[in-house]
Amino acid sequence: MAGGGGGAKADEPQPHPPKEQLPNISYCITSPPPWPEAILLGFQHYLVMLGTTVLIPTALVPQMGGGNKEKAQVIQTLLFVSGLNTLLQSTFGTRLPAVIGGSYTFVPTTISIILAGRFSDNLDPVEKFKRIMRAIQGAMIVASTLQIVLGFSGLWRNVTRFLSPLSAVPLVSLVGFGLYELGFPGVAKCVEIGLPELVILLFVSQVCFRILQYMPHVIKKGKHVFDRFAVIFAIVIVWIYAHLLTVGGAYNGAAPKTQVTCRTDRAGLIDAAPWIRVPYPFQWGAPSFDAGEAFAMMMASFVALVESTGAFIAVSRYASATPMPPSVLSRGVGWQSKTLHIFMITPPLI
Numbered sequence: 224m225a226g227g228g229g230g231a232k233a234d235e236p237q238p239h240p241p242k243e244q245l246p247n248i249s250y251c252i253t254s255p256p257p258w259p260e261a262i263l264l265g266f267q268h269y270l271v272m273l274g275t276t277v278l279i280p281t282a283l284v285p286q287m288g289g290g291n292k293e294k295a296q297v298i299q300t301l302l303f304v305s306g307l308n309t310l311l312q313s314t315f316g317t318r319l320p321a322v323i324g325g326s327y328t329f330v331p332t333t334i335s336i337i338l339a340g341r342f343s344d345n346l347d348p349v350e351k352f353k354r355i356m357r358a359i360q361g362a363m364i365v366a367s368t369l370q371i372v373l374g375f376s377g378l379w380r381n382v383t384r385f386l387s388p389l390s391a392v393p394l395v396s397l398v399g400f401g402l403y404e405l406g407f408p409g410v411a412k413c414v415e416i417g418l419p420e421l422v423i424l425l426f427v428s429q430v431c432f433r434i435l436q437y438m439p440h441v442i443k444k445g446k447h448v449f450d451r452f453a454v455i456f457a458i459v460i461v462w463i464y465a466h467l468l469t470v471g472g473a474y475n476g477a478a479p480k481t482q483v484t485c486r487t488d489r490a491g492l493i494d495a496a497p498w499i500r501v502p503y504p505f506q507w508g509a510p511s512f513d514a515g516e517a518f519a520m521m522m523a524s525f526v527a528l529v530e531s532t533g534a535f536i537a538v539s540r541y542a543s544a545t546p547m548p549p550s551v552l553s554r555g556v557g558w559q560s561k562t563l564h565i566f567m568i569t570p571p572l573i
Contacts, residue, residue, distance in 0.1 A: 249447065251543035252320070260451075267454050272324040276301050277492075278409065279325045286337050287355045288348030291495035298492065300502040301325060308559060317547060317555035321538045328527040332519045333359060339516070353507045360510035365517035366524035367560040373528065374557025380549040383532060393533075413485040416465050424457040462487070528556060 250256045256264060280297040289297075308323040336358050345351040373379040410417030427449050449456065466487045468474065474482050483489045535555055539547050547555075 248541060248543070249451070251541075253543065263452065263455075267452060268322050270454055270458060272305065272322060273302075275325050275327075276305065279327070279330065283330070283333055283337065284352070286334070288345075288351035290348070291491035293349070293352050295492050295496035296500070296502075296506075299496065299500055300506070303502045311558055312555060315554075316558035317535050317539075317551055319535060319538045319544060319547075319555075320542055321535060323559065326527050326530070328530065329520070329523050332362070332516075332523040335519060336362065336516050339513075354511070356507040357509065357511045358513060358516060360505070360507070361512040362516045362520035364510060365512070366520040369521050370524055370528055370560035371557055374553050374555070374560060377550065377553055379528070379532075379556050380553040383549040383552045386532065386536065390533075409484075413481070416461060416468075416485055419464065420457055420461045423460055424453055427453040427456045524560075531556060531559060 255261060277298055280294050280301065284294040284297055287293075305323050305325070309321070312321060312323055313319065337355055339358070342351055342355055342358075345354060410421070465485070469486045469488060474486050477485070532552055535547065535552055539545075
């Protein structure tokens with residue numbers, strides 16, 4: 224595991240052999256799933272993070288003046304950097320199976336940049352979008368530099384020494400609170416599709432699993448299929464249901480906002496996105512810097528830093544990994560921000 228006894232500092236607690244696997248946890252750091260199942264589970268993780276990855280640009284890009292083309296570019300870039308950041312984190316950072324996705328911590332600060340008065344004089348929406356993106360890039364460069372310094376210098380290690388499992392619980396809870404602010408209002412916009420999605424997900428992951436668990440041993444081999452792949456089952460069922468409503472004309476007379484939210488053929492992202500596109504640094508131009516915006520983004524970055532630390536602790540425990548020394552947590556934070564610093568785009572943090 225990362226941060227073995229030779230790499231930990233003398234005054235840090237030394238790692239010990241992996242803990243016993245938690246109840247109802249099928250796989251851990253020392254017992255990975257077979258490759259076919261791992262690929263399918265990885266695709267399910269992609270679907271889970273795709274929702275938040277799409278939700279953040281969908282909420283922000285229209286306020287910046289961008290259309291479907293710009294929204295697709297931001298989503299593609301965020302997905303690309305999230306995947307690269309996950310690869311680097313699992314290889315050089317904490318080396319835990321942690322998926323790096325979008326964070327809602329940066330949304331309020333980004334909105335404050337969008338609403339800045341210095342962009343109001345630009346009448347061309349696309350040019351306004353690029354100017355705002357360059358301002359966000361500049362603020363993110365400064366914010367990621369802060370995390371890089373705290374992580375690779377070992378300063379964050381001094382903070383993580385005082386983190387216990389009791390303190391990790393509220394830290395991990397903070398990670399998902401952003402879903403309530405943006406996710407549930409989105410469900411309410413199309414409740415006839417959003418509510419069945421939640422119900423089916425709960426039914427497939429819990430009810431079906433419990434039914435199969437207590438049925439005869441004839442089907443014992445496949446009793447974990449529903450709880451492990453509940454998201455895939457729920458998405459497929461609800462997508463077919465939503466598509467039937469669309470082609471059946473259920474929304475033909477609905478308001479334009481309802482049609483965009485509920486119909487399966489009005490998102491516009493697939494048509495606007497190119498088949499192949501590789502994101503690159505400064506794709507929207509050279510960054511611009513503002514002291515106030517940089518300071519506000521640094522505060523948001525510090526909050527995300529605390530959230531990420533709690534998430535790493537939770538992943539370590541659920542994976543039955545060796546307890547991470549503070550130096551490994553600090554290194555993971557440094558690598559997490561280094562990828563963001565290189566590409567200087569919207570924030571792909573846990």
